Amino acid sequence: MTASPAPARPVGRPRLPEPLTSDPEQRVIASLVTRATAVKRADLAHPRYRRWGVPALCAALGLPSLLNPANTAALPTQLGLLVAFCVPLLWRERFPVTVFALTTAVSAVALGVGTFNGADAARAIALFNVGRHSSPRRLVIALAVTVVQLVAWATVYWTGGQLERVTRPEVVTALAIAAVCAFAGLGLAGRMVDVVVQGLEKERDQQALLAAARERARVSREMHDILGHTLAVVVGLADGAAALAPQRPERAAETLRIIAESGRDALGELRRLLAVIGAEDAPHGDAPHGDAPLAPQPGLADLDALLERFRAAGPTVALHTGGDPAGLSQGLQLAVYRIVQEALTNTLKHAAPDTSVTVALTTGDVVRVSVEDTGPARPAPTRGGGQGLVGMRERAALYRGEVTSGPNAHGGWSVHARLVPTTPLENRPA
Incomplete structure (x- = not known):
């Protein structure tokens, strides 16, 4: 041996x-x-x-x-x-x-x-x-x-x-x-x-490692939703302000105030996100007003403010609700809010400035979300085929739901989501 x-x-x-x-x-x-x-x-x-x-x-x-x-x-x-x-x-x-x-x-x-x-x-x-x-x-x-x-x-x-x-x-x-x-x-x-x-x-x-990967994916979704929507609104508003400045300077000034408010809201959400993930160097003085408060997690009560910012960028939008949205959990409200936010952001990026958008939300045993615009429609790879649609599907999947999207009969684009108001899968015990 x-x-x-x-x-x-x-x-x-x-x-x-x-x-x-x-x-x-x-x-x-x-x-x-x-x-x-x-x-x-x-x-x-x-x-x-x-x-x-x-x-x-x-x-x-x-x-x-x-x-x-x-x-x-x-x-x-x-x-x-x-x-x-x-x-x-x-x-x-x-x-x-x-x-x-x-x-x-x-x-x-x-x-x-x-x-x-x-x-x-x-x-x-x-x-x-x-x-x-x-x-x-x-x-x-x-x-x-x-x-x-x-x-x-x-x-x-x-x-x-x-x-x-x-x-x-x-x-x-x-x-x-x-x-x-x-x-x-x-x-x-x-x-x-x-x-x-x-x-x-x-x-x-x-x-x-899996938990860390899930957390990174969650933070990535939040960052994409916050920055993607805000930048799309800001770009749309800035283009409108530039066009209005020669003839209607007062309207251009109002648009600039909306841009500043959108930036402050986004900064508050980013600071809240950084605080949640333990970042101690969250930006306190990067905004025009360094005392911008930490923003709470948005919910369905914040949909009106979201739609107002969207309307300020040019399109018209109508909201129809059914059931009792306030009875949903905070996590489910956040998921619905982000799905609506991402669908509106895609509309702002790809549809005509004068498009009309209808947002429908019904609650009950199943939560259904529908966002439809009048276009014009674009090929599927350029409308919702990237990170945004992936994020929407992942949020819906946490609540045993799904998201579908595609051209509609009005010549525009539709996003439909279905979520079940139960404990999210990522929080269930192994």
Whole structure:
């Protein structure tokens, strides 16, 4: 057999997946894994204690056997065997197979010179480390060698008279074989626990990465909706103000005030978004008025203000509602608001300035949203085929809904959304 170095791996506090820590039936397992890892951390913090303590324990077990009158070897020989058993254990984790081979060879020498030494327990320690740090195939080979050696040891000492006081030496031999098998199994179990803990930590890391990806997608949707709509309105208003300035300067000034108000509203929403994601450098002085307050999450009560800004950019828009929109959850209201906002933004980008838009909202067991304009219609790839439509569909999917879009009979474009007022899927327990 060749030596098989076992690289040390730092062990930290295990970060177990949420189902394992929340399920009452699994909490015992989670607690055992946590405690075992805590013991491992303490062991790694003071590695010398175990490294030197185990050989010292084996030496202590071997000292009484030096006074055994049945031993035929001289005292120096017995001392040499004791040292040969214990010293290799100092490298039992780095070279488990080599240490096992050495202790097995020393045990064979002790058997040959007719000496029983209590330090022979080093073989069990070496076998444990083969299971803990080497491959299962080598563990099976080492276990087979140990069993054969135990049978030979019992045969020699039984026929030689050293076990004459033992009435059932076969039972003693069977118990010894069971004991070494247990040591081998414990070593293999320890290695399996390490593999399980690594797998649990990897799964937890993957869950954290998925959560981060979902959060990035959420922030990206919010940024797209806030900036996309505001910039579209600002561009439309600015074009109108430029056209009105020569003949109707007072109307142009009013349009500029609407542009400033739209910018302040967008800045407030952006500051709120940055505060939610933990940004400490949220812009406080970038706006014309640095004391712009943090904007709350928009809801259906803010639809009128949204439509007013849209009307100021040129198109006409009518809102029809049915049911009780105020009874919807804040999250669902935000989803509906953003869908309407994105549909209006696409209309502002792609439809004629004098287009007419109808926004219909009905609530109940199913929330239905419809945004239709009179055009002109454009090919599908240029109307809602980008990030905006993807964001609308993702928001609807959180509430088991869907979004469809396409040309309508009025020569314009329609967006229809259906959402179910239940707990959003991203907030449901795994």
